[in-house]
Amino acid sequence: MLSREDNDVLTQVGKGTPNGDMIRQFWIPAMLASEIGEPGGKPLRLRLLGEDLVAFRDSDGKVGLLEEQCPHRRASLALGDNSEGGLRCLYHGWKFGVDGRCMDTPTEPEESKLCSRIKAVAYPVCEVAGVIWTYMGDPAKVPQFPDFDFLSYPAEKVAAFKVLEDCNYAQAVEGTIDSAHAGVLHREQPWSAPAKYEHERDLRPKIEVEYTLYGLRYAGVRNFREEGKLHARVTEVILPFFTLIPPDGFGVRKNRRMANAFVPRDDVSTWHIQWFFDETQPVDIEYRIQEGGHWVDENFRKKLNIDNWYNQDREAMKTSSMSGIKGILTQDHAVSETQGRILDRTKEHLGTSDVAVVAWRRQMIRSARTYAETGELPGVLTNTIPWNQIHASTVIFPSDRTWKEEVPLNPEVALKA
Template structure:
């Protein structure tokens, strides 16, 4: 369990909070490129880390993420005109470029000296493989972009999508690094079928965890009994500050060739989160049906509406079917993302961790909390997270594999955990 004070530190992400300042030292996924696909198109509302912002793509294709309010009288820039390389407030015509610089004040005299001294808050942006990234920290210490393998794979070998989640970022992350719940939450009551991993999850429901510090965060390995003389290992990656990578389901003989998935759990504010889902297929192009399944609003991570809000949610009980719960589906809720959301959101917007009773299967969660609190406190003392400045640390993969029982998991999985090297430009 955590003290109430530590829980508040872990979950509060607004400006000036210890965890909020830690998040601001990293690049974060802000929105999908498809949301602002058109030059001079409509601006988009964006709320991140308790800050109200707007995003727009200017005439030259540059993406701006700026304060949601005009510097003049604080009118909302969402209603602004995106034109001629700037976002113009419709109240009095003041216009701001992607850097937040006021470039026109048509309601003021032409020789007004303050025109070029007025700015609004603006953040650095970058764009890779269909995702717009934002850096919300100090300009004197801009980190490297994280070198995720999916962010540099060719077209049709990667996907990215997102969905709204109505809870704090930390309880969402904790679901992503918890391998023990797979044997329950995502299980079926009918006879086990499909990939061999399903059989291992069903037959060994209390995995043994080994958690190791890593340059990028944590390596969380869950061990289950498999065939005689072997263990089945699921190796989940936690990457600072809010990323997880999900071990693939495969035949365990060429795990490095299997497509894999991951998440980014980006705080909107203290009580809501953007759950990003990405996938990487390092060895081959996705088939059409795989692209539809892994990406888009109606695929595996959906269904969501035009605003990326899930169609199954708290107000309709996530579509629970009690008859199916009795006969075939452990929860009666269809879809892994909806099952995860149901239990994580059922804890409340911010779970009271002082009331928990943790067990051996929660080792990864305990280490995650300790790490995040440690880094937030170190930053308060002036020590920035080293991981943020080395994008190569993010070039890792999750692993599912069978190993002889006498082979340590970090030795047996070392080669498979490395992503493909970045090609020189």
């Protein structure tokens, strides 16, 4: 369990908090590019890290991300007119470019120099693989962009999804770095039925963690069906909230590849941005929607949610599904959201299967406190990382070897002694 103070450090993301200030030093996936697809189209209201923002694609196709309130009298710029290369406030017509520069103050005297002195809060953005990213930290310390290899795949071979998760980002991250839950929560038959997959046959994986410059990687090591062999799924956990999930290696999901970003919307809600990718063939988007349960409304909230108790089917639990909940993503969200909007980690009783979860928590809390006290940033922000060489893996290997021998760590990301 954590102390109350440590839990606050881990979960609080607003400006002026240790963790919130540190997370702002990373590139953050902010929204799907399709949300503001039309040049000169409707602005988008967006909440990130507790800040209310407005995103827009100006008439020239450039993307801007500004503080929502106009610097003049604080009316919402999301109501504004998006035309002629900028966003014009409806209240008094003050106009701002994508960089926050004031372009016009039509209600001021012609000789006024006010416009040249005014600037809206604006965050830099970049558009990659269907997602618009932003950097909300120190402008003098813009870090290396995390150019994972799948971000450069052809458009048909990578697909991005966005879903609102009604809880703090930290418990959302922890849900994906917990190998032990897969054979229970995602079991595709009743508890009493024979297991289908390796993670269902052996419910007691040995969790082994290796720290890296970018965060950590860990393996859930299980006995394999063949005598003398082991099976391991190696997950990459990248600060502050990214996870690369290994393929199952068996059944219909044997080649599934996936990456997650659990972006804090505020302290009590999270934007779960998820990429599916396959370097060999186009992504079957409809299949991914059905498999994951990516059924969302116009605000990206799940249609199967805590208010309707995820439409849990008790009859299905007796015949075809351990959870009775449709969709792998929905199942994951259900257990995270029912922990409470902010998990009280002072009341937990952790086990050996929680080793990776504890490791990530310690990294985040230590990094946030160090940054607050000394200004020193985590290694992931101060080193050149070969992002395109970081991959999650599923391996089967002889029991006289280790998963680290099978999937050796790149020396460029190894922690220095």
